Amino acid sequence: MSTPRRVGRRPGSADTRGEILAAARRIFSEKGFDKATIRGIAREAGVDPALVHHYFDTKEGIFVAALQLPVDPAKVLPLILEGPRDEIGERLVRFLLTMTAEPQAREPIIALIRSAMTNEQIVSMIREFLTMAVLNRVVEALGISPVRMQVAFAQMFGVILMRYVVQLEPLASAEIEELVKILSPTIQRYLGED
Amino acid sequence: MSTPRRVGRRPGSADTRGEILAAARRIFSEKGFDKATIRGIAREAGVDPALVHHYFDTKEGIFVAALQLPVDPAKVLPLILEGPRDEIGERLVRFLLTMTAEPQAREPIIALIRSAMTNEQIVSMIREFLTMAVLNRVVEALGISPVRMQVAFAQMFGVILMRYVVQLEPLASAEIEELVKILSPTIQRYLGED
The missing domain is CATH 1.10.10.60 (Homeodomain-like)
Known part of the structure; x- marks a missing residue:
């Protein structure tokens, strides 16, 4: 090798x-x-x-x-984690939808998801990075349970997949602000104070 | 051909x-x-x-x-749609988690998702079936907006993908009833009365 x-x-x-x-x-x-x-x-x-x-x-x-990821979680997460705790859902939702609205930012992520779906080595590499560099950091910063964090991640991941891979309409063409209104209370419930 | x-x-x-x-x-x-x-x-x-x-x-x-799907939406949806509207979130979450907990039911779905991720014809076939045979039916029965239905679907799809394909822990090993508690209020908010 x-x-x-x-x-x-x-x-x-x-x-x-x-x-x-x-x-x-x-x-x-x-x-x-x-x-x-x-x-x-x-x-x-x-x-x-x-x-x-x-x-x-x-x-x-x-x-x-x-992996040509569009953002470094170590740089971006502090910006999302600071600021009022009762608006963290909205900050996170708006950030993820705005970032993935850019084709240059979105495409390497979609390509990675596609390879992960059919390759066990890639899925395990991504799982480790996601857990250590993204999810556990938020869990520790906010003092929430890992399952709640993972369910929140699953919501946003599912929306981005349905929007850009499955291209379900009207979700795929919905305005970011319409989705922010629908999704923010969900993410806030998962990540807000108990 | x-x-x-x-x-x-x-x-x-x-x-x-x-x-x-x-x-x-x-x-x-x-x-x-x-x-x-x-x-x-x-x-x-x-x-x-x-x-x-x-x-x-x-x-x-x-x-x-x-496609060896484990359930026929035409038969299953009426069972989920009937019953109190203020418990529809819980009924849907428990049904989907219980159904996918069975490997024989889950595996054809996972195989289909894998092929869809890398094949435009398969993704478009699934998108049409999903929209007509599943999502639009719930939208019409409940009188909710299609975007809310699709966001609810994205939440459950994301959780099942993280549980069985990405195998994120502790989500992958979480008890169904723990996830029902976390997810039901979310799905209820999307599918409940406005």
């Missing part, structure tokens, strides 16, 4: 960055998100771990770049 | 039934649910339309049998 290590490559070239991402995709898919390490990805790419850190900062940062 | 018509076959053999179903799968996948007809399926199978009616009663009945 691992390619022979090449030496003497100029660090910091566009090529190096691309090779780190290709190595990361192989490692994440083989080992999952949890067991993958920056050191292992650097070894697979034949570069120094410090260079991987330099480009991508964290393992999550590499994952986001390798 | 169509096989040469054989004549003189003994009607009512197990083989005839199987050939009607195979013909139905081809026709539904080519034409979708809406444009498929019992006459067209009979022609594709080389049998008399009356025989198709005799075996499967309706176009929906053929669809359910051809």
